[in-house]
Amino acid sequence: MARDIALLTNPTSGKGLGARTAAIALPRLREAGFRVRELQGADAGEAQDLARRAVADGVESLVVVGGDGMVHLAAQVLAHTGTALGIIPSGTGNDAARALGIPRRDPQAAADVVVAGRTRTIDLAKAGPTYVVNVVSAGFDAVVNERANDMRWPRGQMRYNLATVAELRTFEPIDYVLDLDGTTKRVRAMLVAVGNGPSFGGGLRITEGALLDDGRLDVVFFHPVSKPQLLRTFPKLFRGTHTSHPAYEHHRVRQVTIAARGIVAYGDGERMASLPLTVTAVPAALRVHVGPAVAETP
Numbered sequence: 001m002a003r004d005i006a007l008l009t010n011p012t013s014g015k016g017l018g019a020r021t022a023a024i025a026l027p028r029l030r031e032a033g034f035r036v037r038e039l040q041g042a043d044a045g046e047a048q049d050l051a052r053r054a055v056a057d058g059v060e061s062l063v064v065v066g067g068d069g070m071v072h073l074a075a076q077v078l079a080h081t082g083t084a085l086g087i088i089p090s091g092t093g094n095d096a097a098r099a100l101g102i103p104r105r106d107p108q109a110a111a112d113v114v115v116a117g118r119t120r121t122i123d124l125a126k127a128g129p130t131y132v133v134n135v136v137s138a139g140f141d142a143v144v145n146e147r148a149n150d151m152r153w154p155r156g157q158m159r160y161n162l163a164t165v166a167e168l169r170t171f172e173p174i175d176y177v178l179d180l181d182g183t184t185k186r187v188r189a190m191l192v193a194v195g196n197g198p199s200f201g202g203g204l205r206i207t208e209g210a211l212l213d214d215g216r217l218d219v220v221f222f223h224p225v226s227k228p229q230l231l232r233t234f235p236k237l238f239r240g241t242h243t244s245h246p247a248y249e250h251h252r253v254r255q256v257t258i259a260a261r262g263i264v265a266y267g268d269g270e271r272m273a274s275l276p277l278t279v280t281a282v283p284a285a286l287r288v289h290v291g292p293a294v295a296e297t298p
Contacts, residue, residue, distance in 0.1 A: 003060050004037065004058070005060050005062070005086070006036070006037040006051070006054035006061070006062050007025070007026060007029065007036050007037065007038050007065065008039040008041075008054075008064045008070070008074070009022040009064075010041075010064075010067075010090075018066050021065050021090035022038075022107075025107040026038070028108050029063070029111050029114065032111075034115075044073055048073055048076065051074060051077040052077050055083045061083065061084040061086050061114060062077070063086035063088060064085070064087055066091050067089065067091010068092075068095055068133075068268045068269045069268065069270055070091070071085070071087060072132070072267065072270050075132070075286060076131055079131050079286055084287045084288060085286060085288045086289040087100065087102050087113075088107050089103075090107070093200065095202065095203065095269075096197070097110070098199060099199065100288055100291065101291025101292065101294040102289075102290070113290065113291050118290055119288060120294065121213065121284050121286070122286050123196055123215060123282060123284065124286055125196040125267070125281060125282065126281075128273065128278075131286075132196060134195065134197035134199065134200055135195045135268070136193065136277070136279050137194075137265065138263055138265040139174055139176075139193070140171055140230075141266075144164050164234060173188050173189060174188070174189060175187075175260060178257065178258055179257040190222040190225065190247075192219065192221045192258055192260075193207055193220050194207070194217050194256055194258070196217060196218075203238055204237040204238065205239070205242075207220050213284070215254070215281055215283040216252045216253065216281055217254065217255070217279060217280075220250045220251075221248075223248075225245075253281075254280065256278070257277070257278040258277055258278075
């Protein structure tokens, strides 16, 4: 008997890359015996409505074709439903795919992850009504995200790199008030990031060590450093070796409230809300298809 899944595509992702990627993955899914419901929303609201209808109809999995924005959209629909999330990456950062061991440059190999049927149940972060899969950013990183999202060129990680250099010219450290599981901490910092997963922005491992299924959030911040020092530290984020920097501080909590003036928080690269913002760990909230390296062990 054919198994029903939904394939939700962002056709405008990467100037049409999403549609081209879906066209490569779709035959592999059908060859494996899935009955695939093809979905395309004209905008995020329509895409989310289509996804909700598919889940209500009992599809086995919702497979998204796109980047972290599509994963973020799907998480709002799939949290606590038991319907599995599959990912065929075609976005700029693809940090969710990276964390889940899904091939990021081979749509057929990504489809094979869905076909293999390996799943794992992971936590989510929640801020207000919004679920976040990977990282909530609230500082220099969020300001960079604001600029990068307004840029149309280049694609990929270089967009974030250029936005970082541009923002460094005028950026000043921020005064924060943090509530970490009931403990108040006042800090002046370059950024505050809250990680359910380890990376954002195309592999920047800002919350290095964060685990997707430990029931905790990893809160990190950088105390003020000079701009040249921040630039020298930036490449270390790709390796996760910035954790040894003396300006780096890390806390593991169930809930954090972040307050600061004039800062808009981002979650999974999507604009969320102005601070203050409370972020809470939501254990075992989302079932996901994963690559063999991170598959759930019996």
